[in-house]
Structure formats: structure tokens, C-alpha cells
Amino acid sequence: MATLTKEEAKKIIDKVLAFSKADEMSVALNGSRTGNIRYARNSVSTSGESTDLSLAITAVYGKRSGTATINEFDDKSLEKTVRRAEEIARLAPENPEYMPMLGPQTYIDTKTFAESTANIDPDFRAKAAFDSIEPCSKKNLTAAGYMEDSSGFSAIGNSKGLFAYNKSTSVDFSITVRTADGLGSGYAIRDFNDVSKLSTKQATEIAMQKALASSSAKALEPGKYTVILEPAASIDLLQNMMRSMDARNADEGRSFLSKKGGGIRLGEKLFDERVNIYSDPTNLEIPKAGFSGDGRPQEKISWIENGVVKNLTYSRFWADKKGVKATPPPSGFIMAGGTESLADLIKSTEKGILVTRFWYIRAVDPQTLLYTGLTRDGTFYIEKGQIKFPIKNFRFNESPIIMLNNLEAMGVPSRIGGSLVPPLKIRDFTFSSLSDAV
Amino acid sequence: MKRRDFIQLSGLGFGGLMLPNMPVNGIPVFGNAVSQEAMLDGAVDVAVKKRLADAALNAAKAKGATYTDVRIGRYLNQFVITREDKVQNIVNTESYGVGVRVIANGCWGFAAVVDAKSEADTAKAAEQAVAIAKANAKLMTQPVILAPQNGYGEVSWKAPIQRNAFEVPIKEKVDLLLGVNDAALKNGANYVNSVLFMVNEQKYFASSDGSYIDQDIHRIWPIAAVTAIDPKTGKFETRQALSAPVGMGYEYLQTNPADKVSGITTRYNKGYDMLEDVTAAAKQAKEKLTAKSVEAGKYDLVLDPSHLWLTIHESVGHPLELDRVLGYEANFAGTSFATLDKWQSKNFNYGSKEVNLFADKTQVGSLGAVGWDDEGVKTKKWDLVKEGTLVNYQAIRDQAHIIGEKESHGCCYADSWSSVQFQRMANVSLAAGKTPLSVAEMIKDVKKGIYIIGDGSFSIDQQRYNFQFGGQLFYEIKDGQIAGMLKDVAYQSNTQEFWNSCVKVCDERDYRLGGSFFDGKGQPSQSSAVSHGSSTARFNGVNVINTARKV
Numbered sequence: 010m011a012t013l014t015k016e017e018a019k020k021i022i023d024k025v026l027a028f029s030k031a032d033e034m035s036v037a038l039n040g041s042r043t044g045n046i047r048y049a050r051n052s053v054s055t056s057g058e059s060t061d062l063s064l065a066i067t068a069v070y071g072k073r074s075g076t077a078t079i080n081e082f083d084d085k086s087l088e089k090t091v092r093r094a095e096e097i098a099r100l101a102p103e104n105p106e107y108m109p110m111l112g113p114q115t116y117i118d119t120k121t122f123a124e125s126t127a128n129i130d131p132d133f134r135a136k137a138a139f140d141s142i143e144p145c146s147k148k149n150l151t152a153a154g155y156m157e158d159s160s161g162f163s164a165i166g167n168s169k170g171l172f173a174y175n176k177s178t179s180v181d182f183s184i185t186v187r188t189a190d191g192l193g194s195g196y197a198i199r200d201f202n203d204v205s206k207l208s209t210k211q212a213t214e215i216a217m218q219k220a221l222a223s224s225s226a227k228a229l230e231p232g233k234y235t236v237i238l239e240p241a242a243s244i245d246l247l248q249n250m251m252r253s254m255d256a257r258n259a260d261e262g263r264s265f266l267s268k269k270g271g272g273i274r275l276g277e278k279l280f281d282e283r284v285n286i287y288s289d290p291t292n293l294e295i296p297k298a299g300f301s302g303d304g305r306p307q308e309k310i311s312w313i314e315n316g317v318v319k320n321l322t323y324s325r326f327w328a329d330k331k332g333v334k335a336t337p338p339p340s341g342f343i344m345a346g347g348t349e350s351l352a353d354l355i356k357s358t359e360k361g362i363l364v365t366r367f368w369y370i371r372a373v374d375p376q377t378l379l380y381t382g383l384t385r386d387g388t389f390y391i392e393k394g395q396i397k398f399p400i401k402n403f404r405f406n407e408s409p410i411i412m413l414n415n416l417e418a419m420g421v422p423s424r425i426g427g428s429l430v431p432p433l434k435i436r437d438f439t440f441s442s443l444s445d446a447v
Numbered sequence: 448m449k450r451r452d453f454i455q456l457s458g459l460g461f462g463g464l465m466l467p468n469m470p471v472n473g474i475p476v477f478g479n480a481v482s483q484e485a486m487l488d489g490a491v492d493v494a495v496k497k498r499l500a501d502a503a504l505n506a507a508k509a510k511g512a513t514y515t516d517v518r519i520g521r522y523l524n525q526f527v528i529t530r531e532d533k534v535q536n537i538v539n540t541e542s543y544g545v546g547v548r549v550i551a552n553g554c555w556g557f558a559a560v561v562d563a564k565s566e567a568d569t570a571k572a573a574e575q576a577v578a579i580a581k582a583n584a585k586l587m588t589q590p591v592i593l594a595p596q597n598g599y600g601e602v603s604w605k606a607p608i609q610r611n612a613f614e615v616p617i618k619e620k621v622d623l624l625l626g627v628n629d630a631a632l633k634n635g636a637n638y639v640n641s642v643l644f645m646v647n648e649q650k651y652f653a654s655s656d657g658s659y660i661d662q663d664i665h666r667i668w669p670i671a672a673v674t675a676i677d678p679k680t681g682k683f684e685t686r687q688a689l690s691a692p693v694g695m696g697y698e699y700l701q702t703n704p705a706d707k708v709s710g711i712t713t714r715y716n717k718g719y720d721m722l723e724d725v726t727a728a729a730k731q732a733k734e735k736l737t738a739k740s741v742e743a744g745k746y747d748l749v750l751d752p753s754h755l756w757l758t759i760h761e762s763v764g765h766p767l768e769l770d771r772v773l774g775y776e777a778n779f780a781g782t783s784f785a786t787l788d789k790w791q792s793k794n795f796n797y798g799s800k801e802v803n804l805f806a807d808k809t810q811v812g813s814l815g816a817v818g819w820d821d822e823g824v825k826t827k828k829w830d831l832v833k834e835g836t837l838v839n840y841q842a843i844r845d846q847a848h849i850i851g852e853k854e855s856h857g858c859c860y861a862d863s864w865s866s867v868q869f870q871r872m873a874n875v876s877l878a879a880g881k882t883p884l885s886v887a888e889m890i891k892d893v894k895k896g897i898y899i900i901g902d903g904s905f906s907i908d909q910q911r912y913n914f915q916f917g918g919q920l921f922y923e924i925k926d927g928q929i930a931g932m933l934k935d936v937a938y939q940s941n942t943q944e945f946w947n948s949c950v951k952v953c954d955e956r957d958y959r960l961g962g963s964f965f966d967g968k969g970q971p972s973q974s975s976a977v978s979h980g981s982s983t984a985r986f987n988g989v990n991v992i993n994t995a996r997k998v
Contacts, residue, residue, distance in 0.1 A: 046583075047970050049775040053583040057557035058575065059865045076538070080562045102534050102621060131582040139586055153777035155970040183970075185778040191786075194777075261638060262676045262683060265998065269681030368781075369906045373917060373937060376683060377996040381915050381937075383908045385781075404906070404913055404939065410998045441992060442939050444913035445784070 011040035011060040011161060012127070015174040018164035021064070021082060026168050028091040031068035031098060033110045034168045035304075038064050041161025046134040049153040051146045053138055056131070068094035072107040075100070108325040113170040114306050116299035119290050123203035126178035127160040134158075141184055141213040150217055154184035158204060165304055175298035180204045185386060186216040187447075188224050193399070194447050195219025196366055196386035198241050200426060202296060219365060219387035226399040228443055229390065235361035235417065236438040237354050237391070240425040242364040242384075243412075243433050248426065249370070250378060250409040251286070251342050254312065256321035256331070265378050265410060266318065273321070280316040281416040287311045288339030294424050301337035310336060316413075346419040346431025354420050354434050356394040361434070363389040363396065367405070378408045383444055402447075403440035412438065490521060490649055491543075493661050497601075500653035502566035503547045507573040508655065512549035512580070514593060515573065516654040516822060519545050519563075520864035523647040525613060529624045530640045531632060537617060544864040545569050549576045553590025555845075556580025559865040594847035594855050596823055598657025604818025605663040607811060608696030612645040612667050615697045623700065627725045631673050634729035637683075641671040641725070644692075644964065646976070650821075658823040666814055666976055667699050668692035668964060671725045675732035684735035684934070686728040687919055689753050689901050690719045691961045692976065694814050708957070710886060711922055711929055712900060714753055716959050717812055731920060731932075738932040741921065743993045747896035748938060748986045749889060754918050755877070756961025756979035757902040762942040763797075763804050764875040764979065766911035767831050768968075769840040769850065780968045781909025784942065785837060790850070795837040798946030801984075803878035804832040806841055808857055813874045813978035814962045815858075821868040824857035831875065835947075843870045862973040869973075872966055876980035880952035886983045889951055896924035897936060897991060902961065904937065915939045917994070935995040945986060953982035 013021075022036045040062035047055045065078040068091070075097025079090040137156050145152035162176040183198040195216040201207055259266035259273040266274045289309040290297040299307055303325070311319045320336055328335030355363065365387035373379040384402045391397065412435050420432035500517040507515040521543045528536040545563040549556050556579035560572040624641045631639040646666040653659045671688040689712070693699050699719055706718030712727055713720075750758070765771060766783040774782055789795035797804075808815050808826030819825055822844050831839050842850055843859040861868035890898065901919025908914070921933040940948075962978035 043971075045971060047778075048586075049777055050588075050773065052588045053554070053586050054775055055555060055557060055867050055869070056579050056583050057559065057867055058579065059559040059561070061561050061865070078541075100617070101537065104535070105533060106535075131579050135582045135586060142586065151774060151777070153774060155778055157971060183778055187774070187777060187782075191782075262678065262681065263638065263674050267681060267683075270678065368909055371904045371906045373904045373994045374935075374996065375685070377998045379994060379996050381904065381906045383906070383913065385909055402908060402913075404908075404915060406915075406992070406994065408996060408998055411996070442913060442915075442990075444908040444910075445941070446781070446908035446910035446912050 011042045011062050012176060013040055013162055018162065018174055019166065019172060022164060022166035022172070024084070025064070025066060025087050025091060026166065028088045029068065029168055031070055031095050033069040035067045035110055036064065036166050038164045039161065041159055043157065043159040044129060044134060045155065045157040046138050047155045048138050048142060051142050051152050056134060058131070064090070066090055066094040068098040070098050072103040072105065073098050073101045074104065074107065106326040108329065110167045110169050111171050111304045114173070114300070114304060116173055116306050117291055117308060119296045119299050121175060121177035121202055121296045121298060123178045126158055126180050126202065126204040129158045129204060137209045140210040144210065144213060145186055145217060148217065149189050150220055151187045151189065152184060152213065154182070156180065156182045156209065163298070167304070171304050173300040173304060175300070177298065178202055180207055182207055182209055182212060184213050184216045186213065186220040188220050192447055193220045193224030194386045195223060196241070198425065200424060222389070223387045223399040226401045228401045231403060231440045231442050233437040233439055235358065235434065235436045237358065237361060237363045238433045238435060239351065239365055240423055240430040240432060241366040244425045244428060244430050245367060245370045246380060246409040246412065247344065247430060248428065249372070249380065251312065253378060254321050256323045257327040259321060265376065266321065275318050275321055278317045279410060280313060280413040282316040283416060283419065284313055284316045284413050285345040286313040286342055288342045292343060292429070295341045295343070295427055295429055297340045305335060305337045307337065307339065310339065312342065341427040343429040344422060344431060346422040349418065349420045351420055351432045354418055354432055355391055355396065357418065358391045358394060358434065361391045362400065363391055373406065378410055379406060380408065381406045383446070402444040404442045404444060405439060406441045407439045491519065496651040497653065497659055499545065499563065499566060499569045500651065500659065503545070503569040503573040504653060504655055506570035507547065507549045507577055510551070510574050510577040512551045512577050514550040514655055516548050516652065517545065517569065518821060518861065518864055519651040521649040522863060523613065525645040527617065527620045527624060527643040529628060531628055531638065532625060534621055542863060545572060546861065546864045546867065547573045547576045548867060549573065549580055550591050550593065551577045551580035552584035554580045554584040554587045555591060556583065557867040591845050592848045594844045594853065596656050596844060596854070598654070599660060599819070599823070600657065601659045603661040606665045606694055606816070608665045609698040610696045611665065612697040613647055623721065627671060627721050630722055630726045631729040634726050635675055635733040636673040636729035637676045638674040639671065639725070644668040644670065646964070652819065652821065652823055654823045656823060660819045660823060662818055664694070664817060665696055666692060666694050666964070667697065669700060669719060669721050671721070671728065673725065673728040673732045675729070675736055677736045682736060684732050686732040686735065687901060688721070688728065689714055689724050689919065690721065691753070692814060692964050693812055693960070694816050695812050711898070712920060714751060714900065714959070734932055735934050738934040740995050741933045741936045741991060741993050743991060745988045746991050747893045748989045749893060749896055749898040749924065749983060750986065751900040751983050752957070752959040752981045753901050753961055754899045755981045755984060757905055758916055759875060759877055759979045759981060760963070760966070760977065761905060761907045762911055762914055762945065763831065764872045764977070766942065767840050768870055768872060769842040769846045770870045772840060773849065776968060779970050784910045784912050790837050790840065793836070796835050796947060797832045797837045797943065798835045799949050800835050801880065801949050801952055802832055802835050802946050804875060805830050805878060806856065806858070806873035806875050808873045810874050810978065810980070813960055814976035815874040815978055820857040820859045821861050822855070822859040824855045824859065826857045829856060841870060841873055846870065860975050862975060866971065866973050869969055871968065871975040872977050874978045874980070877952065877984065879955035879958045879982040882954065884951060884953045886953055886957060889953055889983060889985055890924055890929065891927040893924045893985070894926055897933060898922040898924055898929065899936070912941050913939070914942065935993045936991060937994050938989050938991045940989050945989065948986045948988060949984055950987050951985045953984065955982065957982035
């Protein structure tokens with residue numbers, strides 16, 4: 010069984026640490042069972058299940074460190090791996106940026122595990138796929154979808170007494186529905202810790218509606234438009250921005266947070282004052298482990314407050330050098346929104362474009378966070394508060410910084426890719442060319 | 448490992464530095480970290496692998512499988528990661544396990560088991576794969592039709608490397624990278640990251656067709672990114688290495704003069720002078736700070752192989768994957784504009800008459816080169832586009848019947864023992880021009896153009912019509928002369944329009960390979976390593992945009 014209990018994990022980690030002759034030693038133990046089912050053309054194409062359990066040992070002498078791993082758990086194998094890590098550490102060059110390991114920490118307890126997800130079996134997956142395929146075949150539509158579920162744990166411990174354990178489950182589902190003539194395409198995506206919140210049928214119905222409604226799209230001229238970005242559209246741009254909040258890069262002058270002539274833009278108002286982004290591992294919609302990979306506690310932290318940059322992420326080395334708190338990057342974020350539904354946002358739009366999702370997003374300029382990508386699987390023209398007709402897909406060239414300054418309105422946030430993001434209404438969003446892709 | 452994880456691990460993601468050429472969201476195998484010495488021993492004996500495989504083959508057959516293949520894989524990676532004068536990380540990873548794929552009741556099933564050392568382990572995985580196939584068969588609309596394949600008996604293939612990179616002492620690698628970084632800093636770089644990424648796949652394949660294939664595959668990729676900052680304006684520019692990932696050993700880092708291609712900047716063929724290239728990178732990143740920002744408009748583009756490989760990858764390699772054409776990738780990577788009716792018409796103008804594109808899994812030193820693919824098919828070369836006309840796709844055993852082929856093209860691949868094999872891109876390349884033509888002669892004829900070297904930002908739609916590409920180095924061409932460096936350049940086009948605007952391709956003297964370790968496809972996403980060859984080629988009247996913004 011790949012999911013060990015807290016006690017079982019601690020017992021193995023303590024045993025490893027007892028073998029140590031190094032100055033410092035840390036141990037990471039991870040295990041999981043992952044299953045998936047994939048279908049296309051209304052038929053299952055692949056499906057499988059795999060289990061994994063692995064142990065990584067890092068030994069440190071002074072500022073030299075070495076890592077070795079093993080996936081056998083008898084005493085002899087464990088001791089052999091400890092010796093191996095120690096040997097690599099002795100041979101490794103000194104890392105001047107090495108930081109001594111953390112001592113015991115206090116972690117928030119979070120609810121990341123759901124029994125329902127851990128109990129998924131091949132029949133459950135087949136049923137989930139059936140619930141998605143059947144309504145499509147009945148309407149002569151073509152379904153392509155994927156569900157992946159995982160159940161596992163991660164535990165870390167070190168020779169200074171630090172110990173952390175988290176058990177978690179996850180399920181990810183996405184569905185693309187296309188019309189038989191290939192002229193319409195719709196999409197929906199869901200992710201949860203608890204699979205009982207997932208209805209593959211309901212998500213598929215949304216993708217079906219979009220496929221039918223997007224058929225025979227008209228071409229609009231590229232240019233600047235007011236857009237309503239569904240969470241599946243805005244998530245990647247927002248996520249990319251959140252991943253660019255590293256303090257060291259800003260200090261070094263190679264970040265959108267670097268100041269002309271030196272310094273960083275911490276405390277500056279860079280966005281519309283309604284923009285509030287924070288992370289919180291205890292959030293019930295997107296619960297996260299209470300610790301980061303290197304053992305630092307994860308806690309509620311504000312990143313952008315009323316449009317002002319409140320916190321940056323730090324490595325422990327850089328925080329030490331700068332004499333500030335070493336805030337780790339969060340594993341998901343929450344963008345506060347409004348109370349309006351997506352339908353309300355559409356209703357209040359004089360002229361605009363509804364975007365289901367973006368595709369193939371790539372950085373163009375790291376200085377301005379300019380990204381390019383395309384709309385996909387359901388792009389619609391809105392006039393006088395109503396969806397008028399489907400439009401051909403556009404390529405965009407836009408920066409999330411500009412986007413969050415051109416904010417018109419926000420709806421109720423929903424979970425997407427492990428974060429909570431509201432639908433966003435943005436003015437002057439830049440579309441640079443047309444695509445024939447459906 | 449996902450492309451994103453690799454960017455994090457290598458430190459290249461920070462500062463918004465874009466790691467070169469990693470199409471879509473990829474995953475090479477990311478196993479467990481192990482020691483250097485452990486990577487050189489521990490290979491499982493072939494006789495043992497045969498026993499483990501036979502146990503799975505027999506168990507699957509006993510449970511009713513009509514076809515079974517077993518892959519026993521040991522995957523080694525080594526990363527040496529540095530920035531400026533520091534070694535940030537040295538990581539050795541190893542992943543060993545067994546994947547069993549079966550057809551039962553007409554349907555595929557797959558199961559994988561980590562660290563399988565006994566016949567009971569592999570037999571159990573086989574039984575699980577059959578159980579999964581049977582569960583899925585309830586939803587089946589059409590049983591799998593597998594192209595017949597003769598067994599090859601007990602055979603082997605080994606990449607023709609001269610120096611196993613895993614046997615090169617860490618110190619030699621560290622010294623190389625720190626020397627390169629030092630040269631970059633002395634030549635105007637404010638920051639420099641450099642990485643050596645080495646891969647060894649030890650793969651054993653056995654199938655119920657009677658093949659037992661043992662293969663040893665080696666790849667290496669030296670990567671570097673240089674940043675130059677102008678403190679007065681607060682602007683920064685980057686220039687990435689012009690290296691290519693290759694299916695070679697450490698000998699790739701030992702150049703001889705014949706490997707160097709001289710011109711406005713030195714480019715490399717089958718040997719890479721990292722010190723020279725990164726020194727040039729530092730100077731060029733600095734030069735970019737004051738380079739002219741491009742004026743948007745139509746230009747004739749002269750594209751170096753270090754750039755064009757990525758455009759070939761995205762606009763030819765992907766749309767001609769048969770699984771995409773058929774809709775199997777509709778929910779992720781997308782479908783394709785190159786539909787079956789276009790192929791059946793026998794007159795679909797994919798490109799101009801100058802355009803000959805071929806797939807090849809046998810090119811020596813390429814990333815895709817192997818003896819047999821991951822379903823036991825011997826690799827080969829075949830045409831995709833002939834004198835501009837679409838003539839074929841890339842297909843595997845369960846797809847061959849759809850395009851009337853009697854056998855698979857041999858381009859099936861799985862990135863790990865734990866992932867299921869499926870159709871992956873072969874090395875897809877643009878054939879060199881048949882008329883003698885050098886790069887200098889090509890440039891001489893261009894009135895208003897841009898010469899692009901190195902790959903940069905890349906994006907293409909899900910049916911592979913509309914794309915946008917950046918690069919590393921851009922030079923303005925005015926009346927047949929290189930007029931100076933440009934920046935903020937990206938071009939946008941449509942696949943068919945672009946390839947029809949191809950007017951000239953340089954001859955085979957200029958033919959070089961580019962490529963990536965991170966071609967991503969499938970759910971769960973898998974990474975495949977693939978090379979793309981070309982000579983410098985000219986495309987007329989392409990739309991160029993200016994990517995500078997004020998924030």
C-alpha cells in the first residue's frame with residue numbers, strides 16, 4: 010500500500026536518521042497510487058494505474074550536500090542509502106548559499122484527503138467516462154476526455170527534529186466535445202480533492218452546450234476588445250504572474266518587479282485597487298499541505314492587496330541575506346472576486362467577447378510579462394448583454410499586469426487548477442490575429 | 448518531469464528566463480535521485496529481464512489477453528546546474544520499473560509496477576492490465592485493429608556514442624560550466640545560468656509477437672542563458688545558447704573545426720563549443736540592449752536551422768501525427784488541419800515545390816534514433832510532404848489500417864516504464880535544397896528581410912494553422928546586406944501560407960539538427976525527445992510584429 014500512515018512514515022524516517030554520521034540529514038518519503046482513464050471519439054483509448062513509493066536522503070557536511078534515494082525499505086537498504094548520500098556529500102563542491110536545516114516547526118492541520126477519492130477503482134473510472142460519453146453519442150457529438158485520480162502522502166524529517174506529514178487526494182477531469190462536422194468545439198475542466206464533488210456528466214453538458222453554440226463561427230477583426238475571461242482562460246496568465254514574484258530576481262533587476270535604477274516594487278500599487286490575491290492552505294475549496302517541500306510552514310499570506318504588491322517569495326538564502334522572513338511560494342492562490350455570476354457579467358456588457366479558455370500560452374517578454382496564446386473551444390461575441398454569435402479564435406498578445414489594470418468587473422471565484430479565480434471582465438484586451446482553428 | 452518542473456529545477460525559470468525550445472507541457476521521466484556510482488552499475492541482466500518479461504507474457508495470455516507487450520525500463524538522468532560562480536545542484540536520478548500493455552476483449556489495458564524484481568511482480572501487473580482492459584471493453588465501440596508485426600527474436604541496439612556522459616567525472620562537467628559562466632561574466636553578462644542535462648534510457652521490450660529487444664539510448668543537452676541589464680533604463684535582455692540537444696555522448700562537447708558554421712555568429716553542427724558560444728551570447732545580450740526595435744510589417748525571413756527546427760516541429764511534425772488527425776488528442780494537444788480528405792486528394796499544397804519534408808527514426812546523432820520503437824517495430828525513414836504535396840502521416844500499429852499502410856511507421860514511444868506508449872513524433876525534417884546555395888548567396892538576394900538565429904517564444908493553435916515565433920538573434924537585411932541587430936521581433940503566419948512562401952532552401956552543406964527533450968503530448972502528459980533538421984531557408988513576405996510593451 011503506497012499510502013503510509015503518519016506513524017508508519019515517521020518510523021521509517023527515524024530509522025534512517027539513526028543511521029546518519031553526517032552533520033545534518035534530511036529525509037523525504039513519498040508514496041502514491043495514481044489512476045487514469047482517457048477517451049476520445051466516444052471510446053476509451055487508454056486507462057491505467059500505477060503505484061510508487063520512494064525515499065530520498067540528503068546528507069550534509071558543512072556546506073556540502075549529497076542526495077541518494079531508494080525504493081526498498083529493509084534496514085540494509087536504508088543504511089546503504091544513508092552511506093551513499095554521505096559519500097556524495099563528501100565529494101560535492103561547497104555551496105556558499107547552503108542554509109542549515111530547519112528545526113521543529115509548527116504546521117497548520119489541513120484537510121487535503123478524501124476517502125471517496127482514495128477508493129476509486131477501474132469500474133468507477135469506467136462509469137465516470139460512460140457518464141460523459143453517453144450524452145455526447147446520443148446527440149451525435151464527439152467526446153474526448155480525461156480523468157486522473159491520485160491518493161498519496163508526503164513526509165519529511167531531519168536530524169534537527171523537524172517532522173511533517175500530509176496525506177492528500179486529488180481528481181482532475183477535463184472534457185472536449187466537438188460537433189460531428191468538426192465546426193464546433195466546447196470545453197470544461199474540474200479539479201477537486203474530493204471526487205464526490207465531481208459530476209463528469211454535468212461538466213460534459215457544459216462542454217456540449219459550448220460545442221453546439223460555437224459551430225459556424227464568424228470572423229471579427231483583430232484589435233482591442235472588452236473580454237470576459239472564464240477562470241479556465243485567466244488561470245494560466247495569473248499563475249504565470251504569481252510564479253514571477255521571486256524577490257531575488259526582482260533584486261537582481263530581471264523581473265517585472267525590478268525598479269528602474271535598482272530596488273524592487275514591493276509596496277507599490279501595480280494593479281487596479283480591486284485586485285486582491287492571497288493564499289491560505291486552510292481554505293476548504295482548495296486545501297493545501299501546511300508545509301512546503303523544504304519544511305517551511307505554509308500559512309495565510311497576502312500577495313496583492315488593493316492592487317498593492319504586499320509580499321514576494323524568498324528562498325531561505327535570499328531572505329537571510331536581506332534580513333527578511335523567508336516566505337515560500339504558495340502552492341495555489343485565491344483571487345477575491347465579486348458576487349456576480351458569469352451570466353450577470355455577460356448581461357452588463359454592451360459589446361465584448363466571452364472566452365472559454367486560452368491555449369498554448371508562452372512568454373514573449375519576461376520584462377513586461379507579455380504572453381501570447383490563442384482562444385479555444387468556445388469564443389462568443391456579446392452585444393447588449395447577450396451572446397450574439399460564435400466567433401473565430403484569436404491570437405492574443407497581452408500581459409497580466411496590463412490586464413489587471415484594465416479590470417472592469419469580477420464574478421464569483423471558482424476552483425481551477427488548484428486555485429480560486431473569479432471570471433474577469435477586462436477592457437482593451439489585445440487580440441493580434443485570427444486563427445482558423447476549431 | 449514536467450517542462451515547468453525542469454525550469455524550476457534548473458533555475459532557468461527565475462527571472463522569467465525562458466528555457467529554450469520545449470513545446471507544449473512535457474514530461475521526461477523524473478525518477479529518484481541516486482549517486483553517480485549507482486548509475487553505472489545496477490543494470491539488470493538481459494537473461495533476468497527475459498524471465499521477468501516471459502512471466503508477464505504468460506500471465507496475460509492465461510487471463511485471456513490476445514496481445515501483450517512488456518517494457519522493462521531503467522531511466523537515468525543527470526543534471527549539473529550552475530549560476531555565475533556557483534554549482535547550484537547536481538542531481539542524479541534513476542527510475543526502474545515494468546509496464547505491461549495488453550489487448551483483452553478487443554480493448555487496451557495497461558498497468559505498471561515500480562521496482563519489479565520478481566516474476567510474481569510482473570505477472571501481477573499483467574493480470575491487472577487485463578482486468579483494466581476488460582473493464583474498459585464494456586465501453587468499447589470498435590475493437591483495436593493491430594497491424595501485424597513479425598517477432599525479431601533476441602536482438603539489441605546501442606546508440607553509437609564515443610564517450611558515455613555518465614562516466615565523465617562530475618568535476619570535468621563542473622569545470623566546463625563554471626569556465627563558461629566566468630567567460631560570460633567577463634564579456635558583459637550580469638547573470639548566467641548553465642546546465643548539463645544527460646539522459647540514458649536502458650529499455651527492454653518483449654512482446655507476444657516473439658521479440659526480445661534490448662536497447663541503450665544516450666542523449667545530452669548543454670543549456671545556457673545569459674542576461675544583460677541596463678541599470679539606467681532598468682531594461683534587461685537575454686540570449687540563450689545555440690546548442691542543440693542530441694542523441695550523442697559527451698563527445699558533443701568536443702568540437703572540431705568542421706562542426707563550426709561561420710557567419711554573423713558561429714553556429715554548430717555535431718560538436719558544440721560551449722565556451723565560444725556563451726562568450727558570444729554575453730556580447731550579443733549586451734548588444735541587444737541598444738539594438739533597434741523592429742518596425743512591424745512584411746519581411747522576407749531567412750531562418751537558420753537553430754531556429755527553423757521549432758517551426759517545423761510545430762507546423763509540420765504535430766499536424767501530421769495521425770492520432771491528432773483522428774481526434775485522439777482533441778482534449779489536450781488538439782486536432783489537425785491536415786485532415787484525411789486533404790491527404791486523400793493527393794494534391795493538397797502543404798508548401799511550395801521547394802518543400803520536401805520527411806520523417807526519420809534512423810538519423811545518426813538525432814534524438815529520435817533507435818533500433819526499434821516501443822511496440823517492437825523496426826525504425827525507418829518515410830516521406831510526409833513531397834515537392835509541396837502532402838503524401839503521408841506518422842502512424843503506429845493500431846492506426847496503420849486507417850491510412851492503408853500494411854505496417855506501422857515505427858514511431859511509438861513511452862517516456863517511462865510507468866506510462867503507456869503511444870504515437871510520438873519521429874524526427875521530422877526539411878530536406879536540403881538540391882541546387883547548390885550557401886547562406887551568404889541566399890542573403891545577397893534579399894531586399895528587405897530579417898535573418899533569425901536560435902529559437903525563442905513559440906505558440907500555435909490546436910489545429911496548427913496560426914502560429915507566432917520569436918528567436919534569439921535578429922539581423923536586419925537591407926539590399927542583400929546585413930544592416931545590424933534588431934530586437935522585439937516575432938513573426939505570425941498560417942502553416943499552409945508560410946510553407947508556400949518558402950522560395951529557397953540552402954544545400955546540404957548547411958544541413959543541421961535542432962530539437963527538444965520536451966515534446967509534450969498525451970494525458971497524463973508525456974515528454975518525447977525529437978530532432979528536426981534543415982538547411983537555412985527563405986520565406987517571402989511574412990508578417991512581423993513588434994513585441995515591446997510599456998507596463
